[in-house]
Amino acid sequence: MRHFVLVMGVGVALLLSACGSTVRLDNAPVEDRSVSAGGTVGQQAGGNSATVSSVGNGAVAQVDLTPRTADAVAQGPARVIYFDYDSYAIRAEYQSVLDSNARYLMADASRKVRLEGHTDFRGGREYNLSLGQKRAETVQRALTLLGVRDNQIEAISFGKEKPAVDGESEEAMAKNRRVEISYQ
Amino acid sequence: MKRLIALLVIVLVHGMSVAQFRVEVTGVGLTQVPVAITAFKGEDAARQKISAVVLADLERSGQFRGVDTAGFLYDEATAPDFSIWRQKNADALLSGSVSRLADGRFDVRIHLWDTVRGQDLGAFGNLVVAADLRLAAHHIADFVYEKLTGDKGIFSTRIAYVTKRGQNFNLWVADADGENPQSALNSAEPIISPAWSPTGGQLAYVSFEARKPTIYVHEVASGKRKLVANFKGSNSAPAWSPDARFLAVTLSRDGGSQLFLLDLTAPGSEPRRLTQSNSIDTEPIFSADGKYIYFVSDRGGSPQIYRVAPSGGNPERVTYTGTYNISPALSPDGRWLAYISRVNGAFKLFVMDLQSGVANPVTDTSSDEKPSFSPNSRLLIYATQEQGKEALMTTTLDGKIKARLSGQSGDIREPNWGPFQK
Numbered sequence: 001m002r003h004f005v006l007v008m009g010v011g012v013a014l015l016l017s018a019c020g021s022t023v024r025l026d027n028a029p030v031e032d033r034s035v036s037a038g039g040t041v042g043q044q045a046g047g048n049s050a051t052v053s054s055v056g057n058g059a060v061a062q063v064d065l066t067p068r069t070a071d072a073v074a075q076g077p078a079r080v081i082y083f084d085y086d087s088y089a090i091r092a093e094y095q096s097v098l099d100s101n102a103r104y105l106m107a108d109a110s111r112k113v114r115l116e117g118h119t120d121f122r123g124g125r126e127y128n129l130s131l132g133q134k135r136a137e138t139v140q141r142a143l144t145l146l147g148v149r150d151n152q153i154e155a156i157s158f159g160k161e162k163p164a165v166d167g168e169s170e171e172a173m174a175k176n177r178r179v180e181i182s183y184q
Numbered sequence: 185m186k187r188l189i190a191l192l193v194i195v196l197v198h199g200m201s202v203a204q205f206r207v208e209v210t211g212v213g214l215t216q217v218p219v220a221i222t223a224f225k226g227e228d229a230a231r232q233k234i235s236a237v238v239l240a241d242l243e244r245s246g247q248f249r250g251v252d253t254a255g256f257l258y259d260e261a262t263a264p265d266f267s268i269w270r271q272k273n274a275d276a277l278l279s280g281s282v283s284r285l286a287d288g289r290f291d292v293r294i295h296l297w298d299t300v301r302g303q304d305l306g307a308f309g310n311l312v313v314a315a316d317l318r319l320a321a322h323h324i325a326d327f328v329y330e331k332l333t334g335d336k337g338i339f340s341t342r343i344a345y346v347t348k349r350g351q352n353f354n355l356w357v358a359d360a361d362g363e364n365p366q367s368a369l370n371s372a373e374p375i376i377s378p379a380w381s382p383t384g385g386q387l388a389y390v391s392f393e394a395r396k397p398t399i400y401v402h403e404v405a406s407g408k409r410k411l412v413a414n415f416k417g418s419n420s421a422p423a424w425s426p427d428a429r430f431l432a433v434t435l436s437r438d439g440g441s442q443l444f445l446l447d448l449t450a451p452g453s454e455p456r457r458l459t460q461s462n463s464i465d466t467e468p469i470f471s472a473d474g475k476y477i478y479f480v481s482d483r484g485g486s487p488q489i490y491r492v493a494p495s496g497g498n499p500e501r502v503t504y505t506g507t508y509n510i511s512p513a514l515s516p517d518g519r520w521l522a523y524i525s526r527v528n529g530a531f532k533l534f535v536m537d538l539q540s541g542v543a544n545p546v547t548d549t550s551s552d553e554k555p556s557f558s559p560n561s562r563l564l565i566y567a568t569q570e571q572g573k574e575a576l577m578t579t580t581l582d583g584k585i586k587a588r589l590s591g592q593s594g595d596i597r598e599p600n601w602g603p604f605q606k
Contacts, residue, residue, distance in 0.1 A: 126420060
């Protein structure tokens with residue numbers, strides 16, 4: 001029980017600190033907006049060897065996905081595992097985090113979890129996405145080794161797109177190299 | 185009430201986002217054609233100073249420099265005294281006029297002369313609405329560029345890029361000089377890796393709107409979007425085949441980041457796996473002739489650029505120097521490979537001559553990202569940081585002439601240069 005309270009506590013703290021990271025956006029309306037394009041006409045210029053072209057301003061219709069309301073919902077225990085620079089190894093100190101989450105998942109096969117890999121800001125966006133994926137899959141393997149079913153887990157990556165802490169200090173970077181265990 | 189505030193915020197953000205870019209050209213090239221562009225008769229009455237836009241376009245290409253024309257006001261009908269312009273060392277002279285018609289449209293006309301030979305290089309006329317005056321100027325710059333260099337100009341093409349303002353992400357479509365930005369997508373979650381379709385009507389990109397990376401194909405004019413890759417795990421790094429039939433993508437659905445081909449003509453069909461490795465394989469890009477897919481892999485221990493045939497087979501390593509080479513871009517003419525290399529902790533844009541394999545850094549900055557070639561293979565656009573702020577730059581392939589596309593507040597990144605407009 002104490003364990004569970006601790007887990008929930010961390011969950012709430014994360015919710016507060018992550019500033020909207022637990023807001024579900026997949027239900028946000030996809031809005032199609034028609035656009036009124038400026039009409040253009042190409043015209044023969046008077047006089048000599050005129051080259052004529054029609055100038056068309058390519059219309060762009062905007063799609064707006066920003067949520068109209070933000071409903072923050074706390075969902076199950078949330079946890080974070082931090083990684084060393086350029087590393088995918090889970091440090092021994094996180095064994096208890098793996099154990100508690102594995103127990104929570106095995107207690108109810110209908111529970112689903114997303115393992116979200118993150119990196120610090122250094123390097124390319126796509127390559128970092130793949131590095132974050134590698135971290136998430138390392139945690140995935142550790143959980144399945146503890147007995148969690150594969151179909152309860154999805155390993156994904158945000159690369160460097162969602163830092164937990166802004167800034168380029170060593171301290172900030174250490175907080176950003178992480179896998180967030182996010183219950184769905 | 186909360187809903188109303190949210191709406192207001194959105195309106196405010198949109199209002200601010202139409203801020204203008206400013207082009208600052210730096211660097212000197214040795215072989216720039218001196219061109220005189222006089223003020224156009226009547227252009228002060230228009231919202232855009234057309235002659236200035238044309239000159240900025242030409243200077244940004246690195247192949248031209250403006251000759252002082254202060255005090256001269258010619259229109260397209262003026263027969264110029266070539267000796268004046270030869271004295272000013274101008275090789276070419278552009279003059280023109282802008283007149284407002286009763287219905288509010290503008291009649292834009294130009295005339296281009298070879299001042300050395302005293303030759304008429306042609307005239308050009310366009311009738312445009314006020315909103316298209318800049319585009320008319322870009323078409324004039326294309327005309328001048330093609331007449332004087334023999335190559336097609338890229339000034340009327342479009343670029344895409346992403347901005348981040350607070351927790352708000354926007355995918356923009358803008359003119360090649362960064363002006364006239366129009367928002368194609370607004371999201372509270374990140375957007376990365378926009379890639380223009382070969383005909384320029386669609387953008388493929390990675391959106392995190394479902395709290396995981398998935399790939400969309402987005403028709404820019406209508407805003408119609410199709411979710412084309414939403415497999416278990418991460419879906420990223422879309423790249424179009426030259427015939428627009430396939431998207432090469434990175435999927436983690438089988439574990440690890442691996443390359444796959446999606447057939448866009450068969451929605452819902454099984455993606456074809458292209459690479460089989462225990463390493464990271466990502467950032468695919470097709471060569472213009474469709475014969476190769478270049479990509480990044482750390483199969484050799486550090487990320488390097490490789491290439492493989494779209495039909496599969498053994499990948500061949502392309503980069504050998506350095507321990508971190510990512511984000512390949514190929515020039516449409518097949519001659520150049522641009523990529524980002526980490527050198528002493530700095531991320532720098534390199535350009536490699538594919539024939540000789542010789543590569544050189546072309547920037548003085550240290551956080552370069554995501555190069556993309558102009559459709560005439562003469563310029564690169566890339567993201568970087570200047571004074572701790574994100575910026576988009578263009579550069580000539582030798583690095584001599586750079587222009588900063590600035591003016592958007594907040595962070596700006598992920599540029600992608602669109603194809604020639606039909």
